[in-house]
Amino acid sequence: NAGVxxxxxxxxxxxxxxxxxxxxxxxxxxxMYWYRQDPGMGLRLIYYSAxxxxxxxxxxxxxxxxxxxxxxxxxxxLESAAxxxxxxxxxxxxxxxxxxxxxxxxxxxxxxx
Amino acid sequence: xxxxxxxSGPLSVPEGAIASLNCTYSDRGSQSFFWYRQYSGKSPELIxxxxxxxxxxxxxxxxxxxxxxxxxxxxxxxxxPSDSATYLCAVTRGARDDKIIFGKGTRLHILP
Numbered sequence: 001n002a003g004v005x006x007x008x009x010x011x012x013x014x015x016x017x018x019x020x021x022x023x024x025x026x027x028x029x030x031x032m033y034w035y036r037q038d039p040g041m042g043l044r045l046i047y048y049s050a051x052x053x054x055x056x057x058x059x060x061x062x063x064x065x066x067x068x069x070x071x072x073x074x075x076x077x078l079e080s081a082a083x084x085x086x087x088x089x090x091x092x093x094x095x096x097x098x099x100x101x102x103x104x105x106x107x108x109x110x111x112x113x
Numbered sequence: 114x115x116x117x118x119x120x121s122g123p124l125s126v127p128e129g130a131i132a133s134l135n136c137t138y139s140d141r142g143s144q145s146f147f148w149y150r151q152y153s154g155k156s157p158e159l160i161x162x163x164x165x166x167x168x169x170x171x172x173x174x175x176x177x178x179x180x181x182x183x184x185x186x187x188x189x190x191x192x193x194p195s196d197s198a199t200y201l202c203a204v205t206r207g208a209r210d211d212k213i214i215f216g217k218g219t220r221l222h223i224l225p
Contacts (some may be wrong), residue, residue, distance in 0.1 A: 033211075041217055042217035042218065043157070045163070065221075090156055096211045097211075099209065101145070101159045101162050101213070102145045102159070103159060105156060107156050
């Protein structure tokens with residue numbers, strides 16, 4: 001099992017460009033999440049999907065959109081990138097209702113110039 | 114009051130000693146508690162979870178939970194240089210793990 005996979009691993013954008021971060025999990029998990037991690041700020045939840053067909057805002061949703069394409073895949077889109085969105089982005093998944101924790105992908109390091 | 118608080122460190126521990134990492138949380142309804150290890154430049158890795166008051170041991174790791182004091186700890190016995198990492202405490206709001214609050218982490222440095 002690959003667990004949680006993310007693409008791309010690295011990306012450099014110019015201000016105003018758009019891009020989509022892809023995430024997939026093969027653990028048959030119900031819930032999926034997008035976080036960003038910045039120095040001194042810890043992990044901050046951007047959006048999550050408690051189950052297929054549902055999405056909800058997290059702590060820092062502005063400037064982002066998400067799509068839960070199916071049970072396996074959850075994408076994060078930046079429509080018009082800003083330097084403040086320079087960060088490391090992690091996708092995670094969990095069973096959702098068992099309290100057994102979330103499992104993280106390897107991350108995408110994004111730089112917006 | 115922050116929802117999950119950890120000392121940011123760095124915590125320096127000699128190789129072979131016991132490393133003790135602490136975490137406090139504010140939500141008395143939290144039911145599940147987790148410790149993640151994050152190496153520099155890598156993603157968080159779940160290493161321990163605990164639901165009930167008391168101790169839970171897994172190899173060199175022991176998680177301790179005291180719900181009355183709203184306190185979670187992680188002990189690492191026989192610390193190794195490979196244990197040098199940032200350790201994140203996380204707690205659920207209620208029982209569901211789609212509502213997890215993460216602490217900002219404690220940096221642990223094992224001195225060879």
